[in-house]
Amino acid sequence: MAECLLPLLLLLTGLDLAFVHATGAVDLRLLLPMLVLTAAAPWLRHLQRHFTYRLLWNGGVLIAFALIVQHATTTGLVHMLEDGLALAVLCQVHLLNNVGARQRPDLVFFNSLLVAFVTSLFAPDLTWSLLFVLHALVLVPSLELHAVTRGQSCLTRAAARAVVRGSLPHAVAVVLATAIVFVVWPRDFQRRGWFNELLEATQQFASGAAERIDLEHENGAPLSDAVVAQLVPPSGRAEDVPSHWRSTAFSTFDGAAWLPQDASELGSRFATDPAWERDRSGAWVRSLAETGLRRVRVRLLDGSQRRLPSPLQARRVDLQQAAGLLVDPRSYGGLGLLRLADAPAGALEYTVECSAARVVVAPGARARQHMTALPSSGVPPFVHDLAAQLRRDLPAPDDQLSLALAARDWLSEHRRYALPGTPGFAQNLGEFLIGTAPGHCEYFATALALLLRSSGVPCRLVGGYLAHEWSAADRAMLVRGRDAHAWVEAWLPDGEWLTLDATPPADVLADSRPTNSWWGGVVADLELMWATVTGFDAGQRARWLAALVRFPQEHALAVASLLVAAWAVVYLRRRRRTLFVVQQLHRAARNAGMQLRDGETPRELLGRAVLSAATPARLAALRAAALAHERARYMKPGDREP
Amino acid sequence: MRVRLRPTQLGAKGLLLLLALIAAFLATNYNNLFFLLIVFCTTVGGLGLCWTWGNLRGVTLLRLDAPPGPAGEARALGLELGGRRPRAVSVALLVDGEVVEVGDRLGFGSAEPAPLLPPRPRALAQITAVRLTSRFPFGLFRARLDLPVAAELVTHPAPAANHHGHRRAAHTATDDDDGDQPLPQGRRGSAVAGLRPFRSGDSFGDMHWKATARRGVPIVREREPEGDLRCDLVLDRRCPEQRFERALSRLMRDLAALRGSGRSLVVHSQGGGFVARDDRKSELAAQRWLAATTSLPAAAAPPPHVSGAERLPRSGHGGRHG
Numbered sequence A: 001m002a003e004c005l006l007p008l009l010l011l012l013t014g015l016d017l018a019f020v021h022a023t024g025a026v027d028l029r030l031l032l033p034m035l036v037l038t039a040a041a042p043w044l045r046h047l048q049r050h051f052t053y054r055l056l057w058n059g060g061v062l063i064a065f066a067l068i069v070q071h072a073t074t075t076g077l078v079h080m081l082e083d084g085l086a087l088a089v090l091c092q093v094h095l096l097n098n099v100g101a102r103q104r105p106d107l108v109f110f111n112s113l114l115v116a117f118v119t120s121l122f123a124p125d126l127t128w129s130l131l132f133v134l135h136a137l138v139l140v141p142s143l144e145l146h147a148v149t150r151g152q153s154c155l156t157r158a159a160a161r162a163v164v165r166g167s168l169p170h171a172v173a174v175v176l177a178t179a180i181v182f183v184v185w186p187r188d189f190q191r192r193g194w195f196n197e198l199l200e201a202t203q204q205f206a207s208g209a210a211e212r213i214d215l216e217h218e219n220g221a222p223l224s225d226a227v228v229a230q231l232v233p234p235s236g237r238a239e240d241v242p243s244h245w246r247s248t249a250f251s252t253f254d255g256a257a258w259l260p261q262d263a264s265e266l267g268s269r270f271a272t273d274p275a276w277e278r279d280r281s282g283a284w285v286r287s288l289a290e291t292g293l294r295r296v297r298v299r300l301l302d303g304s305q306r307r308l309p310s311p312l313q314a315r316r317v318d319l320q321q322a323a324g325l326l327v328d329p330r331s332y333g334g335l336g337l338l339r340l341a342d343a344p345a346g347a348l349e350y351t352v353e354c355s356a357a358r359v360v361v362a363p364g365a366r367a368r369q370h371m372t373a374l375p376s377s378g379v380p381p382f383v384h385d386l387a388a389q390l391r392r393d394l395p396a397p398d399d400q401l402s403l404a405l406a407a408r409d410w411l412s413e414h415r416r417y418a419l420p421g422t423p424g425f426a427q428n429l430g431e432f433l434i435g436t437a438p439g440h441c442e443y444f445a446t447a448l449a450l451l452l453r454s455s456g457v458p459c460r461l462v463g464g465y466l467a468h469e470w471s472a473a474d475r476a477m478l479v480r481g482r483d484a485h486a487w488v489e490a491w492l493p494d495g496e497w498l499t500l501d502a503t504p505p506a507d508v509l510a511d512s513r514p515t516n517s518w519w520g521g522v523v524a525d526l527e528l529m530w531a532t533v534t535g536f537d538a539g540q541r542a543r544w545l546a547a548l549v550r551f552p553q554e555h556a557l558a559v560a561s562l563l564v565a566a567w568a569v570v571y572l573r574r575r576r577r578t579l580f581v582v583q584q585l586h587r588a589a590r591n592a593g594m595q596l597r598d599g600e601t602p603r604e605l606l607g608r609a610v611l612s613a614a615t616p617a618r619l620a621a622l623r624a625a626a627l628a629h630e631r632a633r634y635m636k637p638g639d640r641e642p
Numbered sequence B: 001m002r003v004r005l006r007p008t009q010l011g012a013k014g015l016l017l018l019l020a021l022i023a024a025f026l027a028t029n030y031n032n033l034f035f036l037l038i039v040f041c042t043t044v045g046g047l048g049l050c051w052t053w054g055n056l057r058g059v060t061l062l063r064l065d066a067p068p069g070p071a072g073e074a075r076a077l078g079l080e081l082g083g084r085r086p087r088a089v090s091v092a093l094l095v096d097g098e099v100v101e102v103g104d105r106l107g108f109g110s111a112e113p114a115p116l117l118p119p120r121p122r123a124l125a126q127i128t129a130v131r132l133t134s135r136f137p138f139g140l141f142r143a144r145l146d147l148p149v150a151a152e153l154v155t156h157p158a159p160a161a162n163h164h165g166h167r168r169a170a171h172t173a174t175d176d177d178d179g180d181q182p183l184p185q186g187r188r189g190s191a192v193a194g195l196r197p198f199r200s201g202d203s204f205g206d207m208h209w210k211a212t213a214r215r216g217v218p219i220v221r222e223r224e225p226e227g228d229l230r231c232d233l234v235l236d237r238r239c240p241e242q243r244f245e246r247a248l249s250r251l252m253r254d255l256a257a258l259r260g261s262g263r264s265l266v267v268h269s270q271g272g273g274f275v276a277r278d279d280r281k282s283e284l285a286a287q288r289w290l291a292a293t294t295s296l297p298a299a300a301a302p303p304p305h306v307s308g309a310e311r312l313p314r315s316g317h318g319g320r321h322g
Helices: A003-023 A028-039 A041-047 A051-074 A077-098 A106-120 A125-149 A157-184 A194-207 A365-371 A381-393 A400-414 A429-434 A441-454 A518-534 A538-554 A556-591 A602-611 A616-634 B009-027 B032-056 B209-215 B241-257 B280-292
Strands: A227-232 A244-253 A257-260 A276-278 A284-286 A294-300 A314-319 A325-329 A335-339 A348-354 A459-466 A469-471 A476-480 A484-491 A497-500 B004-007 B059-065 B078-083 B089-095 B098-105 B123-134 B141-156 B188-197 B219-225 B230-235 B264-269 B272-276 B310-312
Touching (some): A003 A028, A003 A077, A077 A106, A125 A518, A157 B032, A314 A325, A381 A429, A556 A616, B004 B032, B009 B032, B032 B141, B209 B219
Parallel strands (some): B230 B310
Antiparallel strands (some): A244 A459, A276 A284, A284 A314, A469 A476, B004 B141, B059 B078, B123 B141, B188 B219
């Protein structure tokens, strides 16, 4: 390997360390020694010729490897990611320090790509993307220098610089081509992958497709960018779309998990919510006052959904195509969905009519008891202390509405939000409640529900989607897989169901992050831009292509100008090339002591030069210049050389 | 002229990695960053393929000078490529079907050394093509372009040490004096006819040092020849290989000594011979004959009898073959 390649390999390894650091999964104390070994590689490599050093180095690598593996196997799945990434960068540093006579740089390139790939699954999108652009701008020149120096171990420094300089246009072209293909290629957010489908089928068979919220086994929810549903208000205004769309309600907490609301425990199927009935037109209706009605057309894109998400105040649900579909009114006021064999594949459309009226159902004693039940274990003692504290701070301690709002606000203000899988995420509900670790919406909702139930306020946990991403182009609210959410519905003494969402909205809604500084604004803009790219779907693609087709018609002058400019560039380049060979001919003639006469051809000039006293070297230069001139002026593409 | 492409070892491994990535991508949920990585790898591969092909596309051969040279010595070639200027190419010659590497061309504006033909054995060979190979730019694919050419590669025997004592031969005499004894030749005259550039075989005694210093190239005195202007030699090819080669080396030395002397050398042998005079054309023909000739078995016909001509090899006329 040529020495001149080493600085680029060093940069590549440094970027790999940055990739891993961006995930936040590996402690900086572990990455720093790797960084030092990377920076010292130019000197350490020279020691590789000593047997003792090689023994020490390889022994050290083996020991580090064994320690990481031992750590991974003894600390459980929690540290698997951390250990895996640490192992990947350890390999990269080891390869870098051994590259040379024994080790070709091929593995350094491949391992670098693999590190980029693995970290793409965990690092923040924007950070990873910026690092990836840098990575591409280093990887391409590295490959090019490696290809050029393959046969030449002693490339001069100037030549190496020339190669790297020459490779930069290639690197930029690769990045641009990647960006164009990435943006223009249609997305397939609905694809789940054969492995996932296989896994899902197995799980469904094993669990009977049971739905539950398990707080102790958070392996990271699949934060898919896929658009699950489009909510289209006929008015075209975002304000007309309710934010919380319910899928399932959970009313039983066993200390570790929330279980779906079961009518058999309530004594009556519709003991908690107004019952759904089918009207003559086939739509599903329930008895809510017809005040302030708003309609939303829902396009459910996720074909695997077994619920028809709807807001708490949904009054009427009308399926567009009911053939092959069975709607099941659930005890919590939602609608389940069964797909028969002849069910239409793909998207499903239905219209939801929402009322502005309160949802009121007089609570029965049994239902009330069920909704305030706490498990004998699994509830952190801090819950009761905190609930008592909140009650004490209220002007009217028995006011359940005030208590519910106070508990929601307290959690929202005093507890931090984080997604599962991110560094420092709470290992259990206790950690989150005490405040030592951040948690996600399920922790916020559970904490709020436990606070309310410990104060005797009936409530349940609801799972569904939070609609917040308004697409001005579609005039619709987009609901993505990552918008899955959990919140609480409290049952007030007068029988009203009240939606309470304790999760800090600024953390959940990507577009409502505070931008206090110019840098924050830039980051927010970049993230918004990136969200446009990641959310680029078939509809947007069709609009872009249509705009591309319309562009020449609408901007004929601009297109004509562009074409003329392109032609001018080609013409000038050709002319410059022709001028160059003429200049070369004149220069060669001058060097040979000759002067091109009027009307004299280069061949005639050459004939005169042969008879003159020009040295062989200058004569050869003149011959080459004359030939180049002939080729540039008179040869057409495809002509054979004379 | 078609550019042939094939993946390199690095390219083949890269292709496997890409296939593995695509398989993993299809097996799991759609992921944008995963997709971005696959697009990047594919773009590098696709553009690398196009650029590797484009690097050699349109390259033509303007000139190939393969001057005759002595066996066992490297020699510089004259090579001029036309059309597109390729980058990072390895240049090789196809000599009688054998690929002979002659050097690399970086093509990044730096000074390019002349291609150097490695030492070759005495032979008359045909150059059928100039082969350009390049991995530029990413090393994922190797492009190969054969530029057909019809040229002779004359590798004549290395001249034996001349009679002034400095060594030029690859072989040394061992048990006889075939390589050391000069042929009888006309004495060099004392009258100086003029000055000319030094040529292989010239005596150092004839060096004109002042002119050499002034012009920057070795210059020797040209002397008027005296005495006998023609020398006849009989080469008996029925001899062992080693002795035969030594005899050829000596002939080569005498051939070099002809330059500027005004004399001629006539070599008679089985199946013909050559006449070398003090001109470039006959010298090239003699070199060609010396490059192509081979030894004969002991049972072969004897060489023609020429009265007064010296026989080579001196101490044998066959029978000790092998």
